[in-house]
Amino acid sequence: MKEILIDTDCGVDDAAAIGIALAHSEVNVLGITTVNGNVGVAQVTENVLRLMPVLGRGDIPVFRGASRPLIAQPHHAGGIHGHNGLGDVQLPDAGKTFESAGFAEGILRLAREHPGLTLVALGPLTNVAIALNLYPELEELFGEIVSMGGALGRGNITQYAEFNYFVDPESVQVVLESKVPLTVVTWDAAVKMAHSEEEIRALGLGDSKAGKLFFDMHQPVFAYIEKSYGSRMAMFPDPLTMAYVVNPSIAREELRGDLKMELTGSPRRGASVRQKGERVKLIMEIDKGEFQSILLRIRNLA
Ligand code: BDR
Ligand code: CA
Numbered sequence: 001m002k003e004i005l006i007d008t009d010c011g012v013d014d015a016a017a018i019g020i021a022l023a024h025s026e027v028n029v030l031g032i033t034t035v036n037g038n039v040g041v042a043q044v045t046e047n048v049l050r051l052m053p054v055l056g057r058g059d060i061p062v063f064r065g066a067s068r069p070l071i072a073q074p075h076h077a078g079g080i081h082g083h084n085g086l087g088d089v090q091l092p093d094a095g096k097t098f099e100s101a102g103f104a105e106g107i108l109r110l111a112r113e114h115p116g117l118t119l120v121a122l123g124p125l126t127n128v129a130i131a132l133n134l135y136p137e138l139e140e141l142f143g144e145i146v147s148m149g150g151a152l153g154r155g156n157i158t159q160y161a162e163f164n165y166f167v168d169p170e171s172v173q174v175v176l177e178s179k180v181p182l183t184v185v186t187w188d189a190a191v192k193m194a195h196s197e198e199e200i201r202a203l204g205l206g207d208s209k210a211g212k213l214f215f216d217m218h219q220p221v222f223a224y225i226e227k228s229y230g231s232r233m234a235m236f237p238d239p240l241t242m243a244y245v246v247n248p249s250i251a252r253e254e255l256r257g258d259l260k261m262e263l264t265g266s267p268r269r270g271a272s273v274r275q276k277g278e279r280v281k282l283i284m285e286i287d288k289g290e291f292q293s294i295l296l297r298i299r300n301l302a
Contacts, residue, residue, distance in 0.1 A: 002027045003114045004245060005107060007065070008238075009037025009123030009164075010047045011077070012087045012217040017122055017238035018048075019214060019298040022055050024246045029057070030110045030117065033103045035065040037123035037167060038077040039085035042067075044123075045098055047084070050091035055210065055301050063106035064098040065127040069168035077163060080224040087217035104131040108138065116143035119180075120245050122238040124164050125149070129171035132178050144181045147172075148241040150259065150272035151187035152282070158267065162187040166270030169261045176259055176279060183281045184259070184272075185244055190237035192285050197222045197232040203292055208299035236295070240286055243294040250294070253285035 004027050008014040021029050032052075034045040045064045052058050068074045082088035099106055108131070111117055119142055121128055128145065132138055149164035149172065157163040165172050175182060197218075200206075206215040222232035244251060258277030262268045274282065 001025065002245065003030055003117040004028065005031050005033070005110055005117055005119050007033045007035060007119060007121045007123060007127050008044070008048065009035050009039070010044050010051065011038040011085055011123070011238065012081050012221060013236055013238040014038070014122045015047070015051055015086060015217060016214045016236070016295070016298065017242035018051065019055060019210065019301055020239055020242040020246065020294060022057055023297040023301050024294070026246050029060055030114060031061045031063065031106060033063045033065045033107060033127050035123045035127045036067050036069070036074050037164065038081045040067065040074065040076065041065060043085055047086050049094045049096060049098065051086070053094050054091055054213070058094060058096065061106065062098045063101065063103040065103040066130060069124060069126050070129060070170045072168060072170070075167050080221055082220040087220050089213065089217050103127055104134045107131045108135045111138055111141035115141050118143055118245060119145045120242065121145060121147040122241060124168035125171035125175050126168045129174035132174060139179045142180045144183060145175060146183045146185065146241060146245050147175070148185050148237050150184050152272070152274055152284070153188050155271070156187055158270065160262070160268045161270030162272070165261065165272055169263050169270045172272070173261050173263065176261065182279065183283065185237070185241040185283045187237060189283050189285050190235040190240055193240055193288060193291060194233045194235050200234070203296060205296060205299065210301035211299035214298060239295055240291060243291050244283060244286060246294055247290070250287045250290035251283050251285070252287050255282040255284055256280070257282060
């Protein structure tokens, strides 16, 4: 079983990714850290605290993370995740708060207790960069970082950049400069995994209480994409990333390379450019059928 720590800017697709992790015995979720991204960190933290008991895992420790990127001003995802980041679905108050320990101490403790763990980063890499800077021993303790982010083709927040890496490109640079094995599940892979609302309905995602919750949360995503592209679709970047963590053999196209982050204030800021090298494994495509069967397992939750 793979031991994982999830870092998230929860986010409707982050929520579905957490659901996937909890629905699969191949992974054991040791803890969750929250980070500024889709919405502010206070709302992200509230979202995770409320989501976990609904999914039957209120016991997993939640640590509140960074409220802003290393250098840049905070930038949020606008209406795509609804006003509250969970597609405006209202979950009951969990009646509990986040851990009193700081997020970096939480990560260090869990990594010492479970050396070789996989850190699954579903948002900007701010927390990961801070933790690595504070505690360099994490470079040896982490088995792998799997990060959703970056686009080799067209981005989603600008023409050049994907949202997570646009929000905090300096933190990506810190992670790239570490020794930790790094797998990046790209926006390019998410674009190839676009599903229409009808396809998702036909798959039967909504045929259970938990499945319906995630289907309902995605309504603002379908509406937002309809406004921009004319049809109701979702790309599932974070669920795709977690599906890869559950079963890496579902990757259909992998590239090796070095990544160069664009850190200037130019319109290309946040762009990730692949260069010759071996530093990063880039996931460019995931098998659609395999992804669907992993996604549908969230119907079995609570
Ligand atoms: C990423 O940005 C966020 O809006 C999603 O949660 C995902 O992590 C996709 O660019
Ligand atoms: Ca996310």
